Amino acid sequence: MSQEPILTARGLVKRYGRVTALDNADFDLYPGEILAVIGDNGAGKSSLIKAISGAVHPDEGEIRLNGEVIHFRSPMEARDAGIETVYQNLALSPALSIADNMFLGREIRKPGFLGQWFRMLDRPAMEKRAREKLTELGLMTIQNIGQAVETLSGGQRQGVAVARAAAFGSKVVIMDEPTAALGVKESRRVLELILDVKRRGLPIVLISHNMPHVFEVADRIHIHRLGRRLTVIDPKQYSMSDAVAFMTGAKPAPEQMVAA
Amino acid sequence: MSQEPILTARGLVKRYGRVTALDNADFDLYPGEILAVIGDNGAGKSSLIKAISGAVHPDEGEIRLNGEVIHFRSPMEARDAGIETVYQNLALSPALSIADNMFLGREIRKPGFLGQWFRMLDRPAMEKRAREKLTELGLMTIQNIGQAVETLSGGQRQGVAVARAAAFGSKVVIMDEPTAALGVKESRRVLELILDVKRRGLPIVLISHNMPHVFEVADRIHIHRLGRRLTVIDPKQYSMSDAVAFMTGAKPAPEQMVAA
Amino acid sequence: ADISACLITKTDTNPFFVKMKEGATAKANELGVQLKAYAGKIDGDNESQVAAIESCIADGAKGILLVPSDTKAIVDSVKKARDAGILVIALDTPLEPIDAADATFATDNFKAGELIGSWAKATLGDAAKDAKIAYMDLTPSQPTVDVLRDQGFMTGFGIDTKDVNKIGDEDDPRNVCHDVTNGNEEGGRKAMENCLQKDPGINVVYTINEPSAAGAYEALKSVGMESNVLIVSVDGGCPGVKNVEAGVIGATSQQYPLLMASMGIEAIKKFADTGEKPAPTEGKDFFDTGVTLVTDKPAEGVESIDTKDGLAKCWG
Amino acid sequence: MSDATAAGGKQPQEFEKVLSGSDTSVANFETQSRTPLETAQHFLHSNPAAVPLIVLLLSILGFGIAVGGKFFSAFTMTLILQQVAIVGIVGAAQTLVILTAGIDLSVGAIMVLSSVVMGQFTFRYGLPAPVAILCGFAVGGLCGWLNGALVAHMKLPPFIVTLGTWQIILAANFLYSANETIRSQDIDAQAPLLKIFGETFRLGGAVFTFGVIVMVLLVAVLWYILNHTAWGRHVYAVGDDPEAAKLSGVRVKGMLVQVYVLSGLICALAGWVLIGRLGSVSPTSGQFTNIESITAVVIGGISLFGGRGSILGMIFGALIVGVFSLGLRLIGTDPQWTYLLIGLLIIVAVAIDQWIRKVAG
């Protein structure tokens, strides 16, 4: 594509005490694409997307959204800018209801007087919209939208998190290993959801250790190694074996990077 | 095989409040085999192996080890009987050292007077043996056996848990999704380790959502659905598609069970 | 040479002890004595006083002025100080036994109680026969001041005290309630409320000191009973005397903490200079710093001064 | 460049294709017919303030029977409310903090310092009472801000922070006040506004103080805020899982600071009410208010781990303690029996709560 990237990062550095989790990492995401990020455990994938989504502050480096330099001080600001993230640990509040969780930080208030002066929440509206989102995404049947998230199974929880991101992302959706704990059936549904979001025109970042899944859905694959971007490959030009070989250091990475 | 099963369970029931996690589940493990357990999220796989390893007490049902009925009141007793388990959440103490973790509950005391009267731990001996185990299993290079487990990467942690089970299991080794969070390389090492343990003559129970891995190493596959054993299949006679179809209810399970 | 002395009070929050400290400090400056002051965290806090005594020993003090919180439990520590050659004077509250200290400078607390007891009895006249009395006592451990004033009041009122060393063993039906106040406003209010519940007909309230009397008064006021009840107290601080003037308190037994403090410092100075120890008042086992009943409604047969005189002699 | 597996690109793996036929019904573990016991448990489980309310009603009933008619009098009932007012107000502050998984040992100290500031600013510096009262609130808010900043920005455990500030604030209170008590008559004469919450009015036999009214209003307003505004839901989210709250868009640090500041302001309000209750400004009051407020919160079924419970539970908890204390006095037991029974009550209340959670799953 000849388009400009929607989201870029250059020279990101993040240190945790003596550990350097990000070591001059770069990143590019183009409009409408599914970009997979793969790498060994501890390569720095989660740190990368946390830096991009405002969950941690990089020690060095620059992030641009649509060409403009941004400095998110909190995940809230990234969300306000249209970047939605499914974190590896889901980030749901166990004791709050499904609807409360989906709307946390972007609650709907009652119209008119009550909402404006008494800042009263519009529970029915939020529950209705939450139910719609879940149904629309065809993800699962949840009987009671008011039930606490802690009463859901692991798969259902992952579903809520994914649905929240898919429903509210207006510019970018990022998913960190959204299928790690899921079974065959549940994983497939998440993949379908990802393709769905793409069809709506949003670019997606997918972190995953599952090579067949990555090669099935990704338009480009960002290979992360030792805290930095090693290379970006086109899944149609390289095999899974190649990708694994690059990512584990079994083969040197190709010199030229694939411009998307 | 015409042998007697080493570990059996009949009619296990376990309820959590209104949820029935195990609903009359059966289970058989034969000597020297790798038995895979597969099933949807929430099917009750973890509950099953927790019941077998003494981590939870089934409400009903009977468990036999080598034909004798057993009632483990704690994981400790299961371990004393030679059953070692890698739980889904690893069960490592973050602030304790690798050596302390490996020997937790089976510490080695100093020989002679100090050990007998003052119950003094033999730190050097434990560290030496821990290092040996980790090296012998060829799993990874850990510089400092005295470092706290919390300073290890996710993969290294899983490695310590697996090594502990492999090293101490004398009758049975159980692993609950030991590769869920692991990368391609790290998962492969765990599979090799499993084959290694089998070569030492121990039977292994492997819970996994990764079909290719399951079909690669399993001798028999126990399919769990809605809290009970649906069927047991021989991976040489059924395809992955069949297994997935049974486990998700897409196809009815074959009538006759495969005696191993 | 430089003589150093210690003042250890029950708390440093009761105005009585605040004044005592001021008086002692002034006297110490005058005589060139170095004074360090210590206090417990709450009334009844014995451990802080033990630690304070030890500090004084370590500090090489010549004398200690002590207002003991727990009059029995502190005795051993006092002995240690005396063994170290320090003069220990109990102020306000005698030790048990009283001769555990080298000297005691105090109000005659039994008499203080007796005065307000007799006054209440005389004021009530015939009604005294079926009075309903509530006692706002000090702390559960019943230190000497607590017992002396409480039992003194009963004696003055004509109630059989049974064991005069023990509060609460009486069987006179006029005693309807005993509760502890820790000698402060909050405790006074709570204790009074509790007693009111037991018997809303209470018409005489004995209080261990003026802070607790103030609290008890608020409780009475909140249920509109303040004018039906006779409150008596001990202390005679300026706020207390004003309360007598305003009719909040019927009568109070005035004590003289500044005198206790200044005499105490003088005694220590003298002991340091000459080795001589202070002597008790004739016929008593302690030095009596005096007590005077203050009321604007004098009663027959009970000697008293009015609030104008009381205000002239009050202490802060 | 490409091998066999690469051919699989853009295609699900073979074994995943069968999924289209998989069972789409959702497993329903729920037993259809519920026994009355189960229904009750479910109700109790979903209404966290119900258990303390029931305990409260039962204890009123119990003492009513044991003590007789006098216990049911409007007089007794309102006296309980009066005795509970301070703990109820401070308990509201404590509830906010505990809902965020914190704990505030300094509440009593903040309350007393604020009341001393209100008094001394009026009498020592001659400020008009309303100004002095505002200064008292400012000091309360400031103490709360200090706690909040240490907890949120320095990431210190709330127990430790407030253990420290408790001692600091209390000592500051004694040093500043020079332990002077301000007398009731002086307040009446010069600044009756300080005592406004001690004013009473009657409704039949019942005597209410303004302090009681303000407690009830405060709890009602906080209940509304906690349950019907975004800010309130964020308080729960922060206590439930701060990391999750942060990642899903709650400004956790800001929330924590706000909660502690609000708690400080409420303690200042309690300080004002305290002046009304004692009639005077006494720097020695409130020594046990922290423990009493935590007790009310705990008996009220609010989890010390944060994120669970209702502020209504706290007020029922405070009333239960009030009913027990007064009831036992009326029966005529030694006050020590009250402490003993309240100790038992704490354990029993929490055990019941735990049991309901467990059985209701």
Added chain:
Amino acid sequence: MSDATAAGGKQPQEFEKVLSGSDTSVANFETQSRTPLETAQHFLHSNPAAVPLIVLLLSILGFGIAVGGKFFSAFTMTLILQQVAIVGIVGAAQTLVILTAGIDLSVGAIMVLSSVVMGQFTFRYGLPAPVAILCGFAVGGLCGWLNGALVAHMKLPPFIVTLGTWQIILAANFLYSANETIRSQDIDAQAPLLKIFGETFRLGGAVFTFGVIVMVLLVAVLWYILNHTAWGRHVYAVGDDPEAAKLSGVRVKGMLVQVYVLSGLICALAGWVLIGRLGSVSPTSGQFTNIESITAVVIGGISLFGGRGSILGMIFGALIVGVFSLGLRLIGTDPQWTYLLIGLLIIVAVAIDQWIRKVAG
């Protein structure tokens, strides 16, 4: 029956075969040359008792300079030890409980009740002193067992359990003792064994009580047990992550009960030492011992979340408080300044600790 993918059985997937050639070196993030600051941080990080030890030495030095030579005298130094003995012993009990991620608010009450039992059983029932002392230990152990059983078996939060038992035990103490103090003279005459820990012996200018010796021995023994026996490691494991400890073979419930019982027995020991220190048996003592012992533990760098810290840190923490208290008293500051400074100390000590953890990563 078998399709394309089944052919892969017993074979790794294609893309996994390349792994044989993968990089086998282990990523080494560690910067090779450490600056002296980093080395210091690392040292402090791996020796949890080092920070309080350094603070202790600095504060002794500071007060030595401020107070003058008298502060360094053997007499003063040993006096601090004497004053710290009770808090140090109770702090050892508190340390055990806090290491298991618990907290014990009832320690002071157990201590006092045990001392009262030792005294009253001797004087009220005329039992021989050794028997009465054993009874005191039995009562202490029983109280601990009650706490432990409620925490381990009923799964109630330790804060709530001990908030309850604190009140229960204290009230039982007052009811049983009838608030009677047993006087020093009587103990000397009839049962001097009760006061044995108050006995002193001299070494030059230093004055040691047996109470001090027993505190030092107790801490040394517990240090050995916690660090060099399996039981001790299990205490840490339980506090670190009880679920993990249970699954990896620690009898968590049993351990918890044992820890609380041991804590109760240590409190009983403290009760015995208390008789020696006060000379008498006083049922009103120990009101602040719970807060004081928690303060020592916290300043000693032991985590309130369990599993981290050294019992040596606790004793240094207790000594720091002792040095501050005595030092400030000898300087002659208002006692309120002492409380204020100790409050500051708590916060600063924990902030430093947190900072070291953070920077040392």
